[in-house]
Amino acid sequence: MDDSRQVFSHFALDSSEASAVQREFERVLPSLDLSQRAKVLSQSAEVKKALVKYKGRPGIYFWILKDGGVEYKVYIGQTQSLSARLKNYISEFQPHSPNDYKLRVFYDFALRLLPNATLDLYFSEKSKDCLGNEEKSAMEKYRPFFYKLPRPDSSEKDKLKRAFSMCCQSIFEQNLNR
Secondary structure, eight states, rough: OOOHHHHHHGGGGGHHHHHHHHHEEEEEEEEOSSSOOOOOOSSHHHHHHHHHHHTTTEEEEEEEEEEETTEEEEEEEEEEHHHHHHHHHHHHOOOOGGGGGGHHHHHHHHHHHTTEEEEEEEEEEEOGHHHHHHHHHHHHOOOOTTTTTOOOOOHHHHHHHHHHHHHHHHHHHHOOOO
16 A cells, blocks of 8 residues: 555455445446535536435445545435535535535545545435434544544634635625625
């Protein structure tokens, strides 16, 4: 394994985990380009099909990064509708919900280290009343990259707070000048 892949090795799916993913989840979208350079992701035929097929379907989703035959556990989440959640992920940056954009930022980060990496989206349909427990169980079982991320330090939080404040103030000023 070269040095670039070594940095993600802690998150590589082992053979038993890979088998479990295949049993527990269905692959919804293979090789989705979530990089910030990707434009109008909702226009791809595969994405359009997934948006229709998974509308209103609750469950647990799993993003897996692939490179050179190795699969890396990235993110597990819950959703009331995979279609709606996918729309969040493929949208451009939204100031009211910057957390949805973090996977696109992660993918750009990963591409700097693994230029040929791709992202696959997996899904397991679940009852709405058990989503929290199912997500927690999957997180504990697979421990993906986004499992218990460290908190940003105060200076980074302050930068984000200032940038968000500037964005909001600009919107407020535009509203006054209509």
